[in-house]
Amino acid sequence: MNHFIGIDMGGTNLRAAIADTDTGQIFHQRKCPTLAAEGQEAVIQRIVQLIRELTQANGASGAAITGVGIGVPGTPDIETGVIQFLPNLPGKWLNVPLQAIIEDQVGLPVALINDVRAITLGEWTFGAGRGADTLVCLAIGTGIGGGVVVNGQFHLGLGGTAGEFGHHVVEPDGLPCGCGGKGCLEMYASGPAIAAMGVKEVMHGHTTRISEVVDHDLNRIDAGVIVRAAQEGDPVAQGILQRAGMYLGIAVGNILGVISPQRVIFGGGVSSAGDLLLRPIVQTVNERVHVIPLQKVEFVLAELGINGGLVGAALWAKRRCDGR
Numbered sequence: 001m002n003h004f005i006g007i008d009m010g011g012t013n014l015r016a017a018i019a020d021t022d023t024g025q026i027f028h029q030r031k032c033p034t035l036a037a038e039g040q041e042a043v044i045q046r047i048v049q050l051i052r053e054l055t056q057a058n059g060a061s062g063a064a065i066t067g068v069g070i071g072v073p074g075t076p077d078i079e080t081g082v083i084q085f086l087p088n089l090p091g092k093w094l095n096v097p098l099q100a101i102i103e104d105q106v107g108l109p110v111a112l113i114n115d116v117r118a119i120t121l122g123e124w125t126f127g128a129g130r131g132a133d134t135l136v137c138l139a140i141g142t143g144i145g146g147g148v149v150v151n152g153q154f155h156l157g158l159g160g161t162a163g164e165f166g167h168h169v170v171e172p173d174g175l176p177c178g179c180g181g182k183g184c185l186e187m188y189a190s191g192p193a194i195a196a197m198g199v200k201e202v203m204h205g206h207t208t209r210i211s212e213v214v215d216h217d218l219n220r221i222d223a224g225v226i227v228r229a230a231q232e233g234d235p236v237a238q239g240i241l242q243r244a245g246m247y248l249g250i251a252v253g254n255i256l257g258v259i260s261p262q263r264v265i266f267g268g269g270v271s272s273a274g275d276l277l278l279r280p281i282v283q284t285v286n287e288r289v290h291v292i293p294l295q296k297v298e299f300v301l302a303e304l305g306i307n308g309g310l311v312g313a314a315l316w317a318k319r320r321c322d323g324r
């Protein structure tokens with residue numbers, strides 16, 4: 001048995017579990033609100049607390065925990081374990097040596113990785129990516145992240161930054177993005193971007209189920225609301241997903257040209273739209289990509305849900321422990 005703790009540091013919730021990295025099994029899942037507005041020290045203490053709870057819970061079962069992996073919503077330096085900054089989390093988080101701070105407090109080796117790179121590792125090993133030699137994974141949620149596997153190797157690039165698909169430019173003079181660039185995919189196809197399109201449609205007075213789903217309270221419109229209205233047959237909501245899917249398709253087409261993967265995996269909350277999002281993505285790819293044998297590329301949904309990030313973070317901790 002190889003027991004590691006995997007943690008997903010989300011904008012809303014911190015989730016943690018013990019994972020058996022040989023089987024992908026998850027034990028003792030825990031969750032608490034991130035409450036990032038309380039500042040980085042408070043968040044770090046909550047992470048430490050989760051690790052202590054899990055270590056105690058595991059004590060009864062006997063197998064020792066070897067290390068801790070943390071999936072971070074940003075680009076931590078995977079070599080030094082330092083977070084440079086976290087664009088989607090309130091608070092400063094500037095140059096925070098999170099790995100060293102947590103190692104000091106819990107006495108276990110800790111490894112950081114980008115949250116979607118963790119999902120990619122989890123899906124590749126135990127989920128929708130099993131058996132694929134070359135794949136890419138995109139997670140569409142509050143942001144859009146990604147991960148890459150090439151020729152059987154988990155490809156991380158400089159400091160672990162390979163796979164930042166959310167910041168592919170899809171509109172040359174487009175909307176300014178939190179990363180400092182403009183026209184990034186994230187501004188057109190992430191959860192908040194999809195919600196913003198819904199708000200706009202309602203404010204323009206278009207007849208749509210979107211406003212009924214939220215009882216005419218525009219503040220409650222999120223991507224889940226748009227997906228629900230689309231599933232109920234609302235043409236305006238379906239049009240929004242069609243448009244987001246087109247932008248995703250442009251980005252995926254560009255990715256295909258670089259990586260030429262045999263499988264493309266879509267995860268994250270927005271991917272619950274399923275075919276309503278996949279169809280326009282694949283349609284756009286078919287219209288625009290002519291130099292890749294598309295009939296050999298599989299477009300699939302992630303299989304592990306939230307567990308993908310947890311087991312992936314645990315797998316990352318194992319890799320780092322094995323390499324040390």
Ligand SMILES: [Zn+2]
Binds near residue numbers: 167177180181182184
């Ligand atoms: Zn960007």
